[in-house]
Amino acid sequence: MNKEFIRRIIPLQIAAILLALSLSAVILTILSISPIDAFSLILSGAFGSPAKLAYVLTAWAPLLLCSAGLLVTFAAGLWNIGIEGQVVMGAVFATGLMRILQDSLPPSAVLLLAALAGLLGGALWGMLVGGLRRYGSVNEIFGGLGLNFIAGSLTVYLILGPWKRPGIGSTSGTEPFPPSLWLPGFKDFQASPIEMILGLIAIASVAIALRDTHFGLRLRAVGMNMKAAFLKGVPVDQDLFLAFGLCGALAGLAGWVLIVGTSARHNLYPLISSGYGYLAILVVLLANLKPFWSVPISFSFAAISMGSLQLPLQRQLDSSLGGVIQGMLVLSVLVINGIRSRWLRHEG
Amino acid sequence: MMGSKKLWMVVAVFTCLAMLLTACGEKKKPEPAKAPEPAPFVFGVVLVGPYNDHGWSEAHYMGGKYAESKIPNAKMIYVDNVNPGAKPGVTIPQVAEDLISKGARIIFTTSDDFKDGTLEAAKKYPNIPFVNVSGDHAWKEGKDYKAPNNLSNFMGRMEYGKMIAGCAAALTTQTGKIGYLGPLINDETRRLAVSAYLGAKYAWTNILKKDPKKLKFKATWIGFWFNIPGQTLDPTKVAVDFYKSGYDVVISGIDTTEALVEANKMAKAGKKVRAIQYDYKEACKEAEEVCLGVPYFNWGPAYVKAVKMALENRWTQYWDWDGPDWKDINHPDTSAVGFVKSRGLSQENAEKVDGFIKGLADGSINLFKGPRQFQNGKTYLKEGEVATDLQVWYFPQLLQGMEGRSK
Numbered sequence: 001m002n003k004e005f006i007r008r009i010i011p012l013q014i015a016a017i018l019l020a021l022s023l024s025a026v027i028l029t030i031l032s033i034s035p036i037d038a039f040s041l042i043l044s045g046a047f048g049s050p051a052k053l054a055y056v057l058t059a060w061a062p063l064l065l066c067s068a069g070l071l072v073t074f075a076a077g078l079w080n081i082g083i084e085g086q087v088v089m090g091a092v093f094a095t096g097l098m099r100i101l102q103d104s105l106p107p108s109a110v111l112l113l114a115a116l117a118g119l120l121g122g123a124l125w126g127m128l129v130g131g132l133r134r135y136g137s138v139n140e141i142f143g144g145l146g147l148n149f150i151a152g153s154l155t156v157y158l159i160l161g162p163w164k165r166p167g168i169g170s171t172s173g174t175e176p177f178p179p180s181l182w183l184p185g186f187k188d189f190q191a192s193p194i195e196m197i198l199g200l201i202a203i204a205s206v207a208i209a210l211r212d213t214h215f216g217l218r219l220r221a222v223g224m225n226m227k228a229a230f231l232k233g234v235p236v237d238q239d240l241f242l243a244f245g246l247c248g249a250l251a252g253l254a255g256w257v258l259i260v261g262t263s264a265r266h267n268l269y270p271l272i273s274s275g276y277g278y279l280a281i282l283v284v285l286l287a288n289l290k291p292f293w294s295v296p297i298s299f300s301f302a303a304i305s306m307g308s309l310q311l312p313l314q315r316q317l318d319s320s321l322g323g324v325i326q327g328m329l330v331l332s333v334l335v336i337n338g339i340r341s342r343w344l345r346h347e348g
Numbered sequence: 349m350m351g352s353k354k355l356w357m358v359v360a361v362f363t364c365l366a367m368l369l370t371a372c373g374e375k376k377k378p379e380p381a382k383a384p385e386p387a388p389f390v391f392g393v394v395l396v397g398p399y400n401d402h403g404w405s406e407a408h409y410m411g412g413k414y415a416e417s418k419i420p421n422a423k424m425i426y427v428d429n430v431n432p433g434a435k436p437g438v439t440i441p442q443v444a445e446d447l448i449s450k451g452a453r454i455i456f457t458t459s460d461d462f463k464d465g466t467l468e469a470a471k472k473y474p475n476i477p478f479v480n481v482s483g484d485h486a487w488k489e490g491k492d493y494k495a496p497n498n499l500s501n502f503m504g505r506m507e508y509g510k511m512i513a514g515c516a517a518a519l520t521t522q523t524g525k526i527g528y529l530g531p532l533i534n535d536e537t538r539r540l541a542v543s544a545y546l547g548a549k550y551a552w553t554n555i556l557k558k559d560p561k562k563l564k565f566k567a568t569w570i571g572f573w574f575n576i577p578g579q580t581l582d583p584t585k586v587a588v589d590f591y592k593s594g595y596d597v598v599i600s601g602i603d604t605t606e607a608l609v610e611a612n613k614m615a616k617a618g619k620k621v622r623a624i625q626y627d628y629k630e631a632c633k634e635a636e637e638v639c640l641g642v643p644y645f646n647w648g649p650a651y652v653k654a655v656k657m658a659l660e661n662r663w664t665q666y667w668d669w670d671g672p673d674w675k676d677i678n679h680p681d682t683s684a685v686g687f688v689k690s691r692g693l694s695q696e697n698a699e700k701v702d703g704f705i706k707g708l709a710d711g712s713i714n715l716f717k718g719p720r721q722f723q724n725g726k727t728y729l730k731e732g733e734v735a736t737d738l739q740v741w742y743f744p745q746l747l748q749g750m751e752g753r754s755k
Contacts, residue, residue, distance in 0.1 A: 051445045059437075149578075156579050160571060167744065169533030169755055171571040171579045172432060172461045190441070258437065265439050265465070270579045274437040309427075309438065309446065 009288055016286075016336045020329040027324060033317060042322065045310030046303035054191040058263040059276075059302035062087070062254035064199025066280030067287075067294040068206045069250035074289050075210050076243040077223035082129045082144025083251045083277035085151035086122040090252025092155060093121025094259050095268040098177060099163065107180040115256050122252015123245045125151065130244035134237055140244075156270050163268070173269030177259070185262030192262040200295070202250050207291035219243060251277060275323075279305070282330040301326060388423035389659050391415070391651075392447030394440065395428035396459035397574055397603050402634070403627040404573065404603035404645075408458045408481070410628075411647025414680075418652050419659065425450055431461065433576035440465025441472055448476055454658040456481060456651070459573065460536060470499040477658045481647075482536060484741065487667040491742060495665065502650045502668040504684040507543040507740065508708055509643025509672075510599075511715055512687040513624045514547025515704045516640045517597040518563065519555065519697040520622055527590035527598040528567040529583060529607050531574075533755055537601060539743040541567045544599050545750050546715040547704070555700055560749070566595065567752030573603040584610060591621050597640070599624045605631060611638045622692050632690035639690035641701075646686055669737065674709035716740055721748040 025035035046056050066083055073080040080086075097117040101110050125147060132143035156171055165175045183192035210216035218239050221229040230236045258264055258272050283301055287293035308322020393412050397405035405428060412424040427443050429435060440462050444455055457466045458481045466480040478499045480486075485495035495501075517526045526548055528541050545565045552563045568590070571580040583606040590598050591614050600607040600623060611623035612635035625631035625642035632639035650670060657663045670684030678686040687705070689698050707713035718729030722745040729735055745754040 045446075049449055051449070055442055055445075152578060156571075167534065167755055169569060169571065169753070170461070171532065171576065176464050263439060263442060265437065269432045269436070270576070271432055271436040309435075309443075 012336050012340055013286065013288065013333065016332040017329060019332040019336065020325065023328045023332065024321075024325045027328075028321070031317075038311065038317070038321065041310040042304060042307035042325075044307070046307035050189050052306065054185070054189045055263060056299075056303050056306045057191040057196055058261055059305050060299050061195035061199045061261065062257050062274075062276045063280055063283060063298040063302050064196070064295070065202050065250045065254035065257065066277050067283045067298050068199070068202035068291075069247035069254075070280050070284045071203075071206045071210065071289060071291055071294065072219070072243050072250075073247045074284055075216070075223050076219045076240060077226065078240065078243060079141050080126070080129065080144060080244065080247050081141050081278075081281070082126065082147045083247065083280065084273045084275070085144065085148035085277075086125045086248040086251035087255045087258070087273035087277050088148075088151040088155060089125040089248075090118035090122035090255025091259050091268055091272045092151070092158065092255070093252065094118040094256040095163070095174065098181060098259070099174075102177065102181060110181060111183070111260055114260065115253060118252040118256030118259075119249040120252065122255060123249040126244040126246075126248020126251065127241055129248075130241045134240070152270060155268060155272065159268065159270065171270055173265065173267040176265065176267040181260060182264070182266055183257075183260050183262050190263045195257050195261055198253065198257070202253070203291050203295055206250075210291070215239070215242070279326065282326060285330055286333050386421060388421050388451075389419070389655070390423050390425055390451040390453060391655050391658070392444070392450070392452030392455040393424055393426040394430050394443050394447070394455065394457045394459075394462060395426055396431050396461055397429065399426060399428040401574070401603055401628075402605050402631050403625075405458070407628045407645045408456070408647055411645075411651045412456075414648030415651035415655050418648070419655055422655055422659070425452060430459075431572075431576070433572075433579065439468075441469040444469040444473060444476075444478075448473060452476070454479070454655060456654070458482075460534065461573070466499065467495065470496050474498055477654070477663045479654050484667070486665050487741075489738065490667070491738075497665050498663070500654070500666045500668075502654070502666075502670060504645045504647070504650075505669055505671040506540055506643060506645065506685050507716075508677075509685045509687050510540045510543035511547030511550075511708065512701060512705060513599050513626075513641065513643045514544035514549075515551040515555075516689070516693055516697065516701050517544070517599055517622075517624060518548035518551035519700055520640055520693065521597045522620065523594045523596045524552075524558075524562045525564040525566070525593075525595040525597075527587075527595035528565065528601055528752070529586055529590070529598055530567045530569040530601045530752070531603070532572050533569050533753065535742050535744075537569075538746060538754065539740060540601060541750070541752070542743060542747050543715070544601075545747060549749065550713065550715060551700070551704065555704070563749075564595075565750050566590075567601075567746065567750060569753060570602065575604065575606070583607070587611070587623075588614075591619065596620060597622045597624065600626045603627060605634060608632070608635055608639055611635065629686070629688055632688065632692075636691040638692050640693045641687055641689040643685065643687045646680060646683055649681060650684060669741075677705065677709075722746070723748055723750065723754055 028035040028038050047053055094114040094117050097114045098110055129140050129143045132138040133140045159174055163174045183194050185192045218234045221234055222236055279301055283294050283298045287297050304322050311317040311321050395405040399409040400406055416422050416424055447455055454477045456479045460482045463483045466478055470478040480501050482503045483501045484490040484492050486499055486501045530541055531537055552558050553560045568586050570583050575583050583602055587598055587607045587610040598607045607623040608625055611621045614621045615638045622638055622640050624640045629644045631642045672685045673679050673683035677683050716735035718733040719731045720729040722728050
């Protein structure tokens with residue numbers, strides 16, 4: 001299995017990356033931008049200084065958490081597009097709890113409880129996708145998309161309604177939390193080790209759970225062939241619910257990080273999920289569902305996201321070009337995987 | 349195995365193509381030898397919208413350009429579109445770090461939305477002067493004074509611009525219904541909507557001598573400074589709703605140009621509608637015939653002042669609320685706010701607007717003078733009382749006679 005992975009998958013992924021870079025280079029050139037210039041700008045924007053690296057790590061943490069969650073749902077063969085909404089609901093639950101308790105409990109207790117609230121919010125929203133699938137026969141892709149919209153509208157409602165800042169009606173966000181409710185960072189390095197450790201623990205636990213536990217084995221069985229798994233006596237419904245719940249919980253924790261993180265905005269605002277969920281889908285696809293590989297891949301995606309901020313700053317280009325590069329990467333992977341499976345079928 | 353080879357072929361071809369194109373692109377940059385220049389003094393500007401939005405952000409961009417032209421060796425760098433729609437999660441301290449690492453020695457953050465973030469950034473970089481435009485953290489007499497010494501504020505007294513806009517609207521409306529396309533709701537936006545209303549009411553009752561009860565003035569707030577799909581009301585739709593329900597003049601209070609764009613479409617379909625733009629001196633250019641005019645900010649002089657203070661090492665904290673130069677409200681070097689009339693305003697009404705501006709200039713017209721009531725009937729200003737700066741800046745509620753939400 002492992003040999004097969006090294007012999008076949010890795011060259012394919014590298015081919016995909018080259019293809020993506022070339023396609024991006026072509027687009028950049030058409031826009032009369034030197035690709036080498038753009039790529040080096042992105043690199044220096046990500047790693048040019050300790051402060052920049054800190055921002056990359058800040059983006060890495062939620063990406064790791066979301067990737068960990070998606071490894072679970074992908075293992076079960078589920079497309080959890082609803083992960084964005086699960087991040088949002090984690091942030092909403094965490095914010096709600098912090099608003100209620102911030103004046104009555106010590107900050108560390110508030111932070112801890114908020115993390116649990118985030119886990120819960122994300123898990124509930126994830127299981128809702130599972131519920132829609134099980135009882136409403138709504139495919140998880142459509143259910144997830146719908147719930148993403150609802151979660152987004154709910155934040156706008158909360159920000160303009162019950163949670164709005166006194167005297168202000170603006171969608172830009174709720175009252176920021178005081179510094180005592182930010183995760184501690186270093187003086188000149190504004191990233192909290194807590195965020196990253198949580199992310200890495202999440203990936204490691206998921207890797208172990210999928211490989212070594214009975215639950216993991218069942219999930220993979222469901223992912224490979226749901227009917228067969230069911231006939232073999234796997235409690236498919238229950239396991240799928242659990243998968244959605246687990247993924248949602250980890251996404252919800254990412255939502256908590258986006259509220260309390262050292263370099264966060266420290267408040268709830270619309271689109272707080274910032275596309276980290278979608279980006280994590282790309283990470284996991286690119287990692288070919290391998291936990292180990294999601295770690296460096298999510299790190300490089302975080303670097304591209306942060307580094308591409310340099311494009312508007314230095315060359316007056318749109319920073320969304322970074323997104324174009326990421327999108328190209330994944331499209332290339334999908335295309336190459338598609339071609340590969342066609343050719344495997346031919347061989348078979 | 350054929351498949352694999354084909355795949356590599358495709359990749360290789362693309363890579364070569366990319367390299368070729370890259371090489372071509374590289375050649376386009378001949379660097380002429382220049383005499384060495386002294387290192388420029390770099391100032392950073394953070395914009396909430398696109399730098400070319402024909403509104404608030406472009407006005408700031410032009411302000412920065414003006415400072416570049418007036419101060420030898422000053423150089424602007426900027427980041428635009430810093431808002432939760434375009435760059436969710438990007439924070440002001442983060443953008444500030446970046447600008448500083450690019451050499452910025454003073455940073456302008458040009459939105460009320462950046463208020464909290466600027467405070468955080470100013471504390472983090474105590475040696476870099478920050479200016480948050482439209483904020484009040486540096487106003488010692490204000491209600492929210494908490495800025496460290498390296499943080500200052502400036503703002504223009506747009507009340508006057510909005511009064512002139514309201515006056516032009518009331519003189520022009522045939523239906524007696526004026527719409528105000530509002531952004532989010534806060535002290536600043538209530539203050540400006542109220543100013544527009546007061547200008548309209550004055551023109552309606554004192555110039556046109558019409559029954560005050562027959563003037564309708566309605567504010568609709570979209571929720572942010574410009575359209576963010578899914579988060580704000582769609583300003584295009586709000587403008588269309590205004591025009592379709594008989595509001596024939598819409599005063600824009602948002603950063604972008606939807607009101608004028610829609611008015612132009614309606615006018616082309618034969619409707620007699622007009623719009624008043626906001627923020628940017630040349631904002632009417634898109635459709636001059638349907639635009640009555642634009643109250644605008646002329647930020648240039650304020651940028652020059654701040655950059656010079658930082659450049660000459662004589663920075664002290666300040667809070668400026670700059671008014672128009674009443675000798676010439678459109679003077680580019682002295683007036684912080686102005687009003688440019690456009691072709692949609694008739695000659696006759698243009699003269700009346702000039703008279704109104706003259707009245708404001710010589711003090712014979714003071715609209716922030718009592719008696720004035722809030723929307724809920726409570727007293728804002730007693731008979732003869734003139735509003736203080738605090739009373740104008742912190743505007744808690746819309747005034748009686750206006751329709752629309754106060755918070």
